Amino acid sequence: xxxxxxxxxxxxxxxxxxxxxxxxxxxxxxxxxxxxxxxxxxxxxxxxxxxxxxxxxxxxxxxxxxxxxxxxxxxxxxxxxxxxxxxxxxxxxxxxxxxxxxxxxxxxxxxxxxxxxxxxxxxxxxxxxxxxxxxxxxxxxxxxxxxxxxxxxxxxxxxxxxxxxxxxxxxxxxxxxxxxxxxxxxxxxxxxxxxxxxxxxxxxxxxxxxxxxxxxxxxxxxxxxxxxxxxxxxxxxxxxxxxxxxxxxxxxxxxxxxxxxxxxxxxxxxxxxxxxxxxxxxxxxxxxxxxxxxxxxxxxxxxxxxxxxxxxxxxxxxxxxxxxxxxxxxxxxxxxxxxxxx
Ligand code: TXA
Ligand code: MG
Numbered sequence: 001x002x003x004x005x006x007x008x009x010x011x012x013x014x015x016x017x018x019x020x021x022x023x024x025x026x027x028x029x030x031x032x033x034x035x036x037x038x039x040x041x042x043x044x045x046x047x048x049x050x051x052x053x054x055x056x057x058x059x060x061x062x063x064x065x066x067x068x069x070x071x072x073x074x075x076x077x078x079x080x081x082x083x084x085x086x087x088x089x090x091x092x093x094x095x096x097x098x099x100x101x102x103x104x105x106x107x108x109x110x111x112x113x114x115x116x117x118x119x120x121x122x123x124x125x126x127x128x129x130x131x132x133x134x135x136x137x138x139x140x141x142x143x144x145x146x147x148x149x150x151x152x153x154x155x156x157x158x159x160x161x162x163x164x165x166x167x168x169x170x171x172x173x174x175x176x177x178x179x180x181x182x183x184x185x186x187x188x189x190x191x192x193x194x195x196x197x198x199x200x201x202x203x204x205x206x207x208x209x210x211x212x213x214x215x216x217x218x219x220x221x222x223x224x225x226x227x228x229x230x231x232x233x234x235x236x237x238x239x240x241x242x243x244x245x246x247x248x249x250x251x252x253x254x255x256x257x258x259x260x261x262x263x264x265x266x267x268x269x270x271x272x273x274x275x276x277x278x279x280x281x282x283x284x285x286x287x288x289x290x291x292x293x294x295x296x297x298x299x300x301x302x303x304x305x306x307x308x309x310x311x312x313x314x315x316x317x318x319x320x321x322x323x324x325x326x327x328x329x330x331x332x333x334x335x336x337x338x339x340x341x342x
Pocket of ligand 1: 034036037038039040063064065066097099101113116118119120124142143144145180181182183184195196226227228229230
């Protein structure tokens with residue numbers, strides 16, 4: 001696996017992207033940064049290339065991939081129609097952390113859509129990703145560049161930890177900004193439906209859409225999610241994650257008790273909670289009143305604690321407003337247990 005280290009020098013950058021694009025045109029897979037998380041890219045029109053993504057990640061074949069594009073022409077090449085709602089969202093939010101599910105016209109390789117008649121497409125808001133897309137000249141299928149089940153990578157080093165030896169290369173663009181994945185919105189139904197909460201908030205979408213629904217399965221474990229990927233266990237750190245839902249005082253009590261029972265506990269806490277704790281190891285994930293910061297740091301924090309160091313990880317819960325919906329969706333999926341005040 002070639003790791004093209006982050007460079008500020010424009011001729012170096014140029015050479016890196018050329019090399020990565022050449023590999024992609026030879027049906028190899030290359031990881032690249034986006035504004036949300038690192039993606040693992042392959043030519044979306046080549047079944048053999050896309051197959052390599054599934055193999056490198058250990059991803060179930062029934063989980064479709066998001067296709068990344070550099071311009072709207074590439075969207076038209078992949079879909080049978082662009083409904084007005086989708087056009088509106090593209091104009092308002094692209095490039096950006098929003099994936100639109102549209103009717104596929106069959107141009108993408110069959111394994112990209114995992115046999116569905118629809119296709120998820122987004123234009124990433126990252127200069128390296130856009131340059132890579134343009135130089136490759138193909139739409140790129142790219143799921144998050146982690147081993148299936150692990151937290152998504154928000155730094156090149158995370159990709160390296162998971163996929164060294166399994167992929168052709170990693171384009172290093174430093175840390176990603178948003179930190180959680182894109183919002184997936186189904187635009188094939190009369191009323192658009194949020195299938196996965198993400199970087200673009202429901203409140204943000206509502207500014208431009210008269211009505212938007214949320215897949216009810218997201219709040220009810222017994223229902224089957226409309227997005228295949230949402231049914232899998234995800235984002236699991238090395239040691240079991242427990243969520244504590246309650247006051248800071250309740251958190252302090254629970255931590256005290258777990259330590260008293262002889263557990264080695266790692267804590268992920270907001271700045272506000274951290275001020276009230278006298279405990280190590282502890283990772284701060286920003287202010288609970290600045291959920292953008294929490295989103296940015298979340299996956300890195302989940303990767304920080306190693307099995308050899310802690311028996312379990314204790315993390316607080318956050319407001320579900322704005323990007324908090326995505327944060328809590330990921331934490332609930334990553335956690336094995338939730339402790340609540342009765
Ligand atoms: O921010 C992101 O979206 C990142 C970066 C790399 O762009 N990508 C990402 O991809 O998170 P992935 O594969 O980890 O998640 C894709 C999600 C899955 O939940 C999948 O089931 C859903 O999108 N999806 C893709 N195509 C779909 C379709 N046609 N219908 C419904 N859900 C779809
Ligand atoms: Mg993923």
